[in-house]
Amino acid sequence: MRQSQLLMPTLREVPSEAEAASHQLMLRAGLIRQLAAGIYTYLPLGRRVLRKLEQIVREEMDRAGAQEILMPAMQPAELWQQSGRYGEYGPELIRLRDRHEREFALGPTHEEVITALVRDEVSSYRQLPVMLYQIQTKFRDEKRPRYGLLRGREFLMKDAYSFDEDWEGLHRSYKSMYEAYNRIFTRCGLYYRAVEADAGSIGGEGGTHEFMALADIGEDTIASCDSCDYAANLEKAEYGTELAAHYEQGQKQDELERLHTPAIRKIEQLVQALGVSADLLMKTLIYVADGSPIAVVVRGDHEVNEIKVKNMLSAASLELADQETTERITGAPVGFAGPVGLSIPILADFAVMALEAGIAGANEKDYHLGNVKPGVHLTNAQVGDYRNAAAGDKCPRCGQGRLTFHRGIEVGHVFKLGTKYSEALNARFLTAAGIEQPLIMGCYGIGVSRLLSAVLEQHSDSNGIVWPESIAPYRVHVVPVSSKDQVQMDLAMHIAARLSDAGIETLLDDRDERPGVKFKDSDLIGIPIRIVVGKHAAEGIVELKRRNETQVQAIGLEEAISIASGIEN
């Protein structure tokens, strides 16, 4: 390809609208352009990379035994009503009416459509297992689209769905997808972790893993053990329990101590005023779960994990109580709530229960209580894991290592759905014994366009992109220093033609630009191998440089072609 003909509008300046490094690079290197918030056009270089990602995904899906199909973006609202998600999904689901006023949704995912399809086409255990996938455009009306392709409103996904007779079958399907995902992300050159995750709104009874690309800009937090291979999304991460320090002041054995704490409502203020460490405080928050108030108590140095609370209660909604409700329930302004004497259900975190004694709000304005002993004063509490794991927590798996934290971008997700959708849409099959049963499902997603962003978050330097070879838009960039120098141009064209003929994707910078511009663009678009044809062209000597190395080799034409062809390294 001749660069003079390629629509590759590079930018010198960092576009002000782009915060994320990947977004900046994609705009600067001319991979994408925005059409509307969260909606992008892929220019030729971006499209090439996207197709390579698609191809890697496709090959690994096929290898895992999945069959490619293509489902529509327009989905009848009825299906979403049957699954119960039409209301649940909220404003992220894009809705429209056709000319006959029939309601449709633009698919953000395809559980309903695939379940209805398989319900109609599969009726016997003999047709199972079946695993289907598609690579298709999805729509989600994100409240705050941002970071370019990381959080867009129209994006490319691979979604796969497995249908099995029983849970054992699902475990096998899940495992084969899990392995395929590892191969895919590895082939794309991504640094990632597979972490345990919460099932979220998609539902499902079984396990679920997220594949997280490690990147500071990631919106998720991953807790992982520094000793074993445990890793989980913070939403889900467990931890090993430990005893905390004993709070001691002048109090008698089991007697509560009344502490005057005027206008002291916050943990930091308490720590300062009382001279105790935060891990001796019992932070008490009043929530409303499906309309009923509850109290959640965690240690002062911990954070409530609302997902864990919600899951434990099987609640559809969970919100912090407003000021009025809190005052009504505790009899005190916000900031003085405590578990002692409350008449609503109390959920106390393990770490609170591990305290010998601590300090909590007194449910009275300007007072806290000291010497609160879980074994004496919290006997009515429901004990569980209600908090986020924290850096330094013991690993819940090996019990030896400590948890550390990283930021991650979710690029893939595998779910054991079980029968959630097959029950709702009545997708049943006959077992070998002639019994009708709901299909056991799994679902498996990869954000293909997001994956492109994630790779770029990891593969760049101050000069631009450094593509992994597997997904680079071209393998070789041939750059004559001066396009007006006929000897240089002839040799450059000769090299480009030889490589192209050998099936090597080659870009030739035939533009009449200054060398500085050409090299800057070349670094920016990050093609793995650059062959510079300069002043030694007449002697058949060129310079070869790999984008991920600083070293430049002055070598002969034939050697350069061999290396660029991958014959020699």
Place this chain on the structure above:
Amino acid sequence: MRQSQLLMPTLREVPSEAEAASHQLMLRAGLIRQLAAGIYTYLPLGRRVLRKLEQIVREEMDRAGAQEILMPAMQPAELWQQSGRYGEYGPELIRLRDRHEREFALGPTHEEVITALVRDEVSSYRQLPVMLYQIQTKFRDEKRPRYGLLRGREFLMKDAYSFDEDWEGLHRSYKSMYEAYNRIFTRCGLYYRAVEADAGSIGGEGGTHEFMALADIGEDTIASCDSCDYAANLEKAEYGTELAAHYEQGQKQDELERLHTPAIRKIEQLVQALGVSADLLMKTLIYVADGSPIAVVVRGDHEVNEIKVKNMLSAASLELADQETTERITGAPVGFAGPVGLSIPILADFAVMALEAGIAGANEKDYHLGNVKPGVHLTNAQVGDYRNAAAGDKCPRCGQGRLTFHRGIEVGHVFKLGTKYSEALNARFLTAAGIEQPLIMGCYGIGVSRLLSAVLEQHSDSNGIVWPESIAPYRVHVVPVSSKDQVQMDLAMHIAARLSDAGIETLLDDRDERPGVKFKDSDLIGIPIRIVVGKHAAEGIVELKRRNETQVQAIGLEEAISIASGIEN
């Protein structure tokens, strides 16, 4: 691929909802399933064929120098308002609002988006020409979706757009696309004609061709010369003028004859009542064009071509006048209109003017006029081509041949758009002389999913599909007569493995079904080469049959593999 694992639900019965042969075949062979009216899921076999079509299109676009991009489906309404099409497009344009109440359209085509993109990224003649394409899902809310993929509401298209400095450049771009289209349709095994067409609502000043797959079910009519290579859509087809016969009764030289024709309003009735042939009648229709009435006169055996009338008048709307308007203008009920004495503009077709004398309505109830002479009574008419070409018309190009008619399915369309969109969206560039000018555009579409239907309209027999090799879902179908016979199964698996290893797409029917079922399915899904492993398996003898031939060859294993691999024929 093992057939037992493939989701390929074949149907014995012809589905009652499918009229078109291609639609029936696609349902019966398990290529597609309907999700909603005009909205389909592609099952594994259908997806495979679709991908082959995509690949052929992609290769030929690349070869023509076009660059692949990917534009969004969601398009801001503002762009469509700028081009003026937001209103014009009517209910076929699917509209929606996002969570911020901003209006979007789901793209049925991408002229606006690409013009805005190129406007922002191309500013100099040095960046021209540029030709961009995408293969992408389109949306159009058809009033009557039907014939399966032939007229759907969500469909796959390839759309390409060229940008040139001048019209000469556009002619070159157009030519290279025209040639690419010929290569594409030829490679797909399609019987087609490239025909001259009307530019329609997409607008544009230049020429336009449609690529028509020949098929009885086609919604378009193609007129083509039986002697030269002239071919045109009926909407557009011209014809060579000829003199018609002279109407003779007892009338004097130029005197009108008053004929009593009580309640005789239709051509057929007149022919019968007066004993004259229809080609002597002057059919007069009253229209309302952009609010003003006009009369169109064509010969009794011809049909008014409203597109030609509309184009001649440069009218935005053209409709037949209602009964009341017709009566007010002609002073007579519908059925007795004629050109003589009318005070509104009259458009008379060439063929009418070629009559020496004819019969027309008298603008009086129950009367017609005879001896109407164009040269005497129609001197105020605007003469032109206002009718459909008719079978037997002289060819307008060679003047020797006669026009014949075929039905066609539009599978591709190439347009010289000129500056319609670049003017509307202000897409300008600087010429070498430093002058700012609008870009000269062309646009080029192929209905990829429709192409699949068109191929099937042409490639089937009473037993099912007969795929052209280039787009068959598999090349070879290996069918053991009895999957329970270990010798047969072993040999079949051996053949399938050998072929697959050689990169030949092979489907193995390993199902435990009766031979009749297997052969019926095999014929239905139409894989080009079938290798049957039967009772001579032990001797290494198999039967090879091509789907498009009736002959069966009993041959040795190695020879069968060679033939199936394409090494030997």
